[in-house]
Amino acid sequence: MDGKPGLRERKKQRTHAAISEAAITLFLEHGFNQVSVAQVAEAAEVSKRTLFAYFPAKEDLVAHRLADHETELARVVKAGPPGTAPLTTLREHFLQRLRERDPITGLNDHPQVLRLTRMILDTPSLVAxxxxxxxxxxxxxxxxxxxxxxxxxxxxxxAAVQIVAVQWALAGDNAERLTYGESADARYAGAVADAEHAFALLENGLRQLTGSDSWPSDQPGDAGRSSAGQSGRSANGSAMSRSTLR
Amino acid sequence: MDGKPGLRERKKQRTHAAISEAAITLFLEHGFNQVSVAQVAEAAEVSKRTLFAYFPAKEDLVAHRLADHETELARVVKAGPPGTAPLTTLREHFLQRLRERDPITGLNDHPQVLRLTRMILDTPSLVAxxxxxxxxxxxxxxxxxxxxxxxxxxxxxxAAVQIVAVQWALAGDNAERLTYGESADARYAGAVADAEHAFALLENGLRQLTGSDSWPSDQPGDAGRSSAGQSGRSANGSAMSRSTLR
DNA sequence: GAGTAAATGTATACCAGGTGCAGAAATATC
DNA sequence: GATATTTCTGCACCTGGTATACATTTACTC
Structure with missing residues (x-):
């Protein structure tokens, strides 16, 4: 099977790509709300009706590029080495993505990516x-x-809602800092430290959040991690040793 | 001050209420997407423009009723007894809301409330x-x-994103069960057990989520709570003793 | 209590996202 | 090459939401 995609299929893919590219280009140039779908359709040399056949809503012209990430965490867990705690697998995966400067982590400062990230975060319907x-x-x-x-x-x-919420929070924080001018490389160490802190919080719980007394960081099995970098911009140097590897 | 609201103010409040009631009534009867804002305006004997002066978007005709809940958790934490862990305050608050059958917990089966809950959960723009x-x-x-x-x-x-996510998950779960016919009273015990389980998870972390071996529930300071009712509908009887009261 | 300024409401026209429909054009199948 | 099936198009239409310009009401002042 799949010897050939067939002409029809190839044309569909090309049309899809053409619409998407025209859309992203126009959106990046003039802003999401400033460009109408009619303009996108015209730029892609397609009718408005056809555009909506490929993308069910205007937001999908942007969102379809992130569609893979919807099942990413699930796939990672399923593909993870058995016998390892899922949280460990997920943390390693997130750290890997940070290393790769995957835009999904908010840690990519290529101008195009940065502009797109800003556009999404600044457009309520895209946030939705x-x-x-x-x-x-x-x-x-x-x-x-x-x-x-x-x-x-x-x-x-x-567990799932907690994990997803935390990872989006981390990514949002990174993205926010990059839009304030920090470079991805300068932010990297802090991002790693924050991620490890966040995953440690997920693993060990919020017990630390007691009323007045500061947190007792001596968990059995936690290598006494001190407060990982959260205050401000200062990247606290190298990433500290992995602790909760199980 | 505030001796009198003033005629203008009172009229505004009445108009606001009239629009809201007309909207809810129509929505409950015909469905959110089946009723146009023009119809709502007509039923409330107001112009469309005026309606949008009171409610910035159609969704707000429904959502404004839940606006208070946006800052509820924050207020609870701020008003909580000092020296107590915020999580403890929040758990007690949530359990209290369960007792009161507050609709926000998904544990209210009055037909009106149930219909409204269903409508919200079934309407993408309202979910957004x-x-x-x-x-x-x-x-x-x-x-x-x-x-x-x-x-x-x-x-x-x-911590905030985790806590909020967990509470919404609990509420969603309750609402789902009630729409499957379970009564609020029948669900109550299970809802309490699930809530305690969820807050224990928040406090103690997901360490339990190890690869293969089941969870070691002997935390120092945790009174060895066994797996609280999650499987299916069976409410596992009375709520167990509070453990992590700090 | 009349007169005036400020707020509020209305009517109308308009824009943009999205859908239904009928027919034209392109592709696949034989 | 003829035909059946997709796909694309143009058009009309609906709905949420906004801009403008004008009418009405309320509040304030003398």
Whole structure:
């Protein structure tokens, strides 16, 4: 099978790509709300009706590029080495993405990427679209956790929403800092430290959040990590040693 | 001051209420997407333009009723007894809301409430509006945590997104079960058990989510809570003793 | 209590996103 | 090459939301 995609299929792919590119180009140049779908259609040399046949809504002209990420965490968990805690797999994966400067982590400062990120974060309807991705990611991850680590259903759901929420928070924080001028490389160490702190929080819980007394960082199995870099811009140097590798 | 609201103010309030009631009535009867704002305006005997002066978007005709909940968690934390862990305050608050069958917990089965809940959950644009509330709640709670427990900024943000996400998951789960016919009273015990399980997870972390071996529930300071009711509908009887009261 | 300024409401026209429909054009199949 | 099936197009249309210009009401002042 799949000997040839067929002419029809290839044309569809080309049309899809043409519309998407025209859209992104126009959006980056004039802003999402300043460009109408009619303009996009015209630029892509397609009718408005055809555009909506390829993209169900205007937001999808942007969002379809991130569609893969909806099931990414679930796939990572499923593909992870058995016997390893899913959280460990997920943390390693996130750190890997930071290293790669994957835009999904908010740690990519290529001008194009940065502009696109800003546009999404500044456009309410696009943020709403992202939230739908989040919901989808939660569902998929919950199912993956249930299958691979046979976690009870509710526990899997609760874990999934926490994990997804935390990773988006980390990415949002990185993106915010980059838009304030920090370079990805300068931010990297801090991003790693923050990520490790966040995953440690996920693993060990919010017990630390007691009323007045500061946190007792001596968990059995936690290598006494001191408060990882969160205050301000100063990247606190090299990433500290992995601790909760299980 | 505030001796009298003034005629103008009173009239505004009455108009606001009239529009809102007309909207809810029509929406419940015919569905959100089946009713146009023009119809709502007509039913409320107001011009379309005036309607939009009171409610910036169609979704707000429904969402404004839940606006208070956006800052609820933050207020609870700020008003909580000092010296108590915020998580404890929040858990007690949530359990209290369950007892009261507050619709926000998904545990209210009055037909009107149930229909409204269903309508919201079944209407994508309304779900999106709820997500904006979630984001607002996260921001407010993060700030509250930062102030009251002087938690570092990042930690507060991470904790906030986890807490909000978990509470919405619990509420969603309850609402889902009620729409499958379960009564609020029948669901109550299970809802409490699930909530306690969820808050225990927040406090103690997802360490339990290891690869293969089941969870070691003997934390120092955790009174060895066994797996709280999550599997299916069976409410596992009475709520167990509070453990992590700090 | 009349007169005036400020707020509020209305009517109308308009724009943009999105859909239904009928027919034209292109592709696949024989 | 003829035909059946997709796909594309143009057009009309609906709805949410806004701009403008004008009418009405309320509040304030003398």
């Amino acid at each position: 679209r992202m939230d739908r991705f989040k919901t989808g990611a939660e569902r998929a991850l919950a199912q993956a956790l249930q299958e691979t680590a046979d976690t009870p259903e509710l526990t899997a759901r609760l | 509006r709820m997500d904006r509330f979630k984001t607002g709640a996260e921001r407010a709670l993060a700030q509250a945590l930062q102030e009251t427990a002087d938690t570092p900024e990042l930690t507060a943000r991470l």
